[in-house]
Amino acid sequence: MQFQKTPGWLDWFAGPSKPRFKLPAGAVDAHCHVFGPGAEFPYAPERKYTPCDASKQQLYSLRDHLGFARNVVVQAxxxxxxxxxxxxxxxxxxxxxxxxxxxxxxxxxxxLRAMHETGVRGVRFNFVKRLVDFTPRDELMEIAGRVAKLGWHVVIYFEAADLPELWDFFTALPTIVVVDHMSRPDVGKPVDGPEFELFVKFMRQHPNVWSKVSCPERLSVTGPPALNGEQSPYRDVVPxxxxxxxxxPDRVLWGTDWPHPNLKDHMPDDGLLVDFIPHIAVTPDLQRRLLVDNPTRLYWPEI
Known part of the structure; x- marks a missing residue:
């Protein structure tokens, strides 16, 4: 089956650089995707966008190039x-x-049990209105209760401005709850301002809540990284x-978000995204927790 990519959206970066930052042994890319290929795995009729194909072989080639040991593949x-x-x-x-x-x-x-056997360990609930249609919360709560019996967790994707109306639902979920991309904060606002302070409060009050500190390329106002290695890529996201x-430190994850769907302005170099990591996890201990210990505990507890 042939699919035409959504006009104006970019293809993933085909020539990623080799990161300057050396990942610790056992590092996990904890948020990435595969798209199709559409001829083998057709895209959903109800989709809001059509991506370019991005195969498992291409994902795992990128994993090896960047120096990761394992991946967490999130349903797109x-x-x-x-x-x-x-x-x-x-x-x-x-x-x-x-x-x-x-x-x-x-x-x-x-x-569900068959998916568990293949390695699925969570379900994703998406609340970004431009990407998905509304799913009743009672249905989502029922699903959360069922997957909790398998030891799975729930990944939630939402935008920071919507946290107040979603707070009660999120805090009632009976599992570990992993927030995608820090709830997409507006990094043009102060890091200690009321909007981001509410997200910090959300994590502080609910010890079952984790966060991915990923996707600076989606959040940045300053744009792509400078070439100067002394300056952080996507520096406005760093704080x-x-x-x-x-x-x-024990409830954070990081991922490339490859192949970066829905981007129109620029497509990130995944090697430079890896070089973002030491600017947000500034010690070897924090880097190991972020990239090795936390994702291993959540996704490979048997190791």
């Missing part, structure tokens, strides 16, 4: 609740990948991510 909204592309990537990872699925209320317990890492 363009595939809806059809998890076949993500599951296929796990099956062919040689045990080096775990997954986060999207499911509907109609999913059977046998199907926000650093604050979360320093305050909650």
């Amino acid at each position: 909204t363009c595939h809806g609740a059809d998890n076949r592309a993500m599951v296929d990537a796990l099956v062919h990872s040689g045990g080096k990948a775990r997954g986060v699925a999207t499911v509907r209320r109609s999913v059977g317990d046998g199907e 926000f991510a650093r604050r979360i890492v320093q305050n909650f």
Whole structure:
């Protein structure tokens, strides 16, 4: 089946640099995707965008180039609740990948157990209105209760301005809750301003809440990184991510977000994204917790 990519959206960066920052042994890219290929794994009819194809082989080649040991493959909204592309990537990872699925209320317990056997360890609830249609919260709560029995967690994707109306629902979830990309804060506002302070309060009051300190390329106002190695890539995002890492060092994750869907202005060099890490996790201990200890505890507790 042929799919036409959404006009104006960029393809992923095909020639990533080699990072200057050397990742610690066992590092995990804890947020990445596979898209199709559409001829093998068709995109969902209800999708809000059509990406370029991004295969499991290309993802794992990037993993090796950047120096990661393992991946967490997160179900992409363009595939809806059809998890076949993500599951296929796990099956062919040689045990080096775990997954986060999207499911509907109609999913059977046998199907959940089968996904668990392939390496799925979480479900994702998306509240970004421009990306998905509304799913009733009672359905999401029912799904959370069912996957909790498997020891899975819930990944939530939302925007910072919507936290007040979602707070009660999020805090009622019966699992570990992982927030994508620090809830997409407006980094043009103060890091100690009321909006980001509310997110910090959310994490402080609820010890089951984790956060990914990823996607500076989506949050930055200053734009792509400077070439000067002394200056942080996406420097305006650094204070926000650093604050979360320093305050909650055992509840943070990091990922490339490859292949970076829905970007129009610039496509990041994944090598430079890795070089963002030592600016937000400023000691070897914090780097190891962020990249090795935390994702291993959440996704490979048996190791």
